[in-house]
Amino acid sequence: MTREEQFNDHVSRVKVKSRHGNKVQAFCPCHNDKHASLTMTMGRKCTLIYDHAGCCKEDIVRAMGMQMRDLFYDTEPRSPNWRAYVEGREQRRIESVYNYVSINGAYAFTKIRCEGKKILYGRMENECFIYGLPRDTPRKSYKAIYGSLQAINKAIAENRPIFIPEGEKDADTLIKQGYTAFAYGGVNDWQSDFATLVQGADVYILADNDEAGKRVAEIIQNDIKVLFFRLKEH
Template sequence: EKVKPSGKDRWMALCPAHNDRNPSLSVTALPDKILVSCQSGCHINAVLAALKIEMSDLFFDSRKGKASAPQGPKEIVATYDYLDENGNLLHQTVRFEPKEFRQRRPGKDGNWIWDLKGIKPVIYQLPRVKEAIDKGETICLPEGEKDADNMVSHLGLVATTSPMGAGKWRQGYAQMLRGAKEVVVIADNDPPGQRHAQAIAASLLAVQVPTKLIEMPSADIKDISDWISAGLTADQLKEIIGGLPPYEPPPAPADTSDLPVIITTGRFLKDKTKDTIAAV
């Protein structure tokens, strides 16, 4: 808004990342890129998010002589707050449509900083998790905030997850679950999701948290939200959990490094007895 020329190939405008009244956003067009800077100090990531563009959109494609095609406007469709034990907002996962997830943290004057630098991420719904630990309640741990929210709202269970999805689990998250009566890890129905769930379960066992692991019942159900949509009830899930054995990591592959390597001449077995014996 209030875009005004301020020189050759340069403009000033109201910065969309803060409550700007006097144009403080500088935009400069260079031969190979566009420079964007908020003179009031907003982080570039906050400005780009407010403009609904990516960093790559500011650079020109030298092979085609034009800017890279924008990905199109992205709309925020959900936000998931990550709170400390006292209920203070530490960071937030933001879901965009077309589907994309980004992390941000509170900045000054109500602005957002689009990274997690300088903070220690926590698990989702940490205050409720700590309450469940104190009360001896079972805690469910699916992959993703939407699944956790669906377990709470549709099944009435305690549920948490970790930020940033599969493959991003940290051992520090397991420490936040120490003392839990039981944690039930729920695997998504794909190889990354299954590996992620097994890594979490092993991480929890390492800090002596009683752990169980649930996999999806059929190929057409990809996650717990699908299962709920298919008619899963809280009583059914509790019965399934009750019948599960404690999680045990899969056995490690056998170590064959000390076994002899037998090399023969390639003749039929009946013709290479001497060669084989000699090799052994």
């Protein structure tokens, strides 16, 4: 996971009042906080937390379901050499890197977007980017999304809405604003199994304003409705 992804994971464990870039004001999980006294900041090596009401940092981290060492970023991969290799091979600059997870939460694959709208798929192994996916394992068979299952489940438990934009960039923008969101890749990548992730949630589908976008939005809406009625029958 990147530093940003790990910071977002830490933020997902508390109730956020406001967020401005990499600084979050949240309600402390250690006391009956009515003033959002907890400040969380994405540092260079770790997430910095401070409670203005005086709660102990160790107690706050424990209440978040973490240990102190979990505040430190363990980026994947640790070395930047793989980026230099990919950029040298492609003769293009890497614009963004997205790590996808399967609907059971396991790491699935990495999607890299390079200059010129070139997309690469592969896996991170031993701090290296391995080009491509196994031929006998089609990308859709991973049933993978770009997002945090933990954040999705937490939002549902707290009756907060889930946003489903069409692209990863939009998902990142929403998450940085304090919302819960996940992306599924593109108009041809949605799978009906993804609907199970938002069972019991209020869902906002944010599709591109074109025919393909409207079509996939309708498919997503129908899949969620079908799941709802199946649950009602039981």
